[in-house]
Amino acid sequence: MHIILFDTSALRGRFYPLSYTKPFASLQMGIFSMKEWWEKMTGMQVFLLTEDYLQAGYPLPENEWVYFINAGLLPNRNIWNEIQNLQEGELLKAREGQLLAAKANFDKNEKLAFLQINYSERKVETDYIFIERPYQLLQNHARAIEEQLELIMQGKNSQKISSTNNIIAPENIFLEEGVQMEYVSLNASEGKIYIGKNALIMEGSMIRGAFALGENSVVKMGTKIYGATSTGKKCALGGEIKNTIFNHFSNKAHDGYLGDSIVGNWCNFGAGTSNSNIKNTANEVAVYDYFSKSMVAAGKKFGLLMGDYSRLAINSSINTGTSIGVCCNVFGGGLLPKHIPNFSWGISNRNSKYQMEKAMQHIQNWMALKAEKLSDWEIQILQHIFDNADI
Template sequence: MSLSFSISKEISDNFYPFTQTRKAEDIRIGILTIKEKWQLLNANEEITSLRLPGITSNETKTIEKLTDIIHLNDWAICQDFALLTKNRTSQPVSSTNKIIAPENVFLEEAVKMEHCIINASNGPVYIGKNAEVMEGSVLRGPVSIGENAIVKMGTKIYASTTIGPHSMAGGEIKNSIIFGYSNKAHDGYLGDSVLGEWCNLGAGTSNSNIKNTAGDVKLWNHAIQAYESVGLKCGLIMGDYSRAAINTSFNTGTVVGVCCNIFNEGFPPKFIPDFTWGNERYELPKAMNDIDNWKKLKGKRITEEEKVLLEKIYKQPK
């Protein structure tokens, strides 16, 4: 039996908004997507749950709900690091950088990094092919910087953070996952959060990740159409193709759907449905045109497959 995924709709529905635009196995956690992990292990089985393979032991982890992506990212980075670097040698690290625990730092080919500080004593730091970490940046592992990603000058990246391929990172980021092709490129705080692909956070945008009462955070669960308690910390959950204006302030436990353009005064709502434009409906032709404009900034164009998928999401009953 070759590798195949049979993830039920009930499981997939727990991962809104990300499973609106991808299969559940294509969710990124750690360095790789779930599917990529099993492919690299040459798995020969049918996978019916979202299991993460253990590399450093026989232990596996199962993600059952949305916030598991955040809570297990630390573990997943460590497992993926072991998988990707086994019997391989890192590219040399320039002497202008200050490295703590260099044995836990791995650079793929053509990485650009000068005058940075990396502390890998509590977990590995992986930097993908053609990535650039600009001067003055400080990284504290476990951290993954994806292929062709850019970390802007003076960025502070704390443990359990994944910057996906072709994404831009800036400001302060902690315990967060950015899937790919997204921008959190300026000052502002992103913590205990997950951003999908082709997202953009305007300069100064920040999220709260803990209530000022230190009470339980309630997060919108789309599968049951209700808010549910998810523990002490949870920040921003943002679906693909969504964007926020400069200085947007997100409340603790905010869920943003697919293809939203967030602006207006004050705090945005804690749940923002798909195709929201300010306080109005984001008309589909304009949404597709705007997505195409954003994709052109990274040398891509909206595809016919994306248009079909977006139209399907747009027509879903609310």
């Protein structure tokens, strides 16, 4: 059998702009994406069921019995045991009635047809975590890194750490092959640290766990990182960073502060850019919710949500609880607006739109810097978002 992680419109909508360009389960959370985490824990092949305009990049299995799992459900052994105990044609629901999982027949033509069938139900018995809002990713970030690293460390040994480094709690640190790291301070006493294959941490950097650095990523000289922070592959970090998730290929490589934030793929922060993650009044932070088109509470500390392919000019000042859409070229003086829509060009004229042809060329330019290319499928997704941009 296989697993299908399925999006719901509410889940994807609450994670815009991050989920405009990818299924929810493709988002990074620690060392892995949600999809990769389920695969590593279960040993099963995992498929993603999402919106039609995204689905072409995510193949689905043939018609068969599968485990359907709501993409917002975090993996853990106990909940997986309950899912495996489902009978064919049985649903697993939360005590409040929310669908968590099902063992059902998958039909490529009908997809979620089982929702229309009068299947039997059982209520979940074990504790579980269900992610509904972006700030909950950050609240569970350290836990994700810890649990994911435990999966990696089963039957696998860390590479040796050079004696030039200053290390606290080395038993909680794991280095993959090809890591370059000299004269660095790592403190894993309060959270585990994972350094991915062929990553580089330059001298003078100071890092507290929990922390996960993706494959072929770089931490620049003298960087200060507080847990929990993680990156995807080919990212570059610098300055001061705290409790932030970077998806693949993004750069925050220069001085400036970034905290309590989630950054999409292919984003770039100009030198000197900083964000606010707490209000001067210490009141609740509100962030723009694309699903309800309103401001929603995000806790006492929340910094930035930044969609894929967006870039910030040098010395940008990011407001508390800011949402920057997909493919924005952000520049302009003063404190930035809290909501910057998809395909925005600057902030001084809110009716100025980043033109599609120019945007694609600029993305190609950035991708070339990391020896990557923009695919036709990615262009189709961006065209769909451009045609429906909320600007």
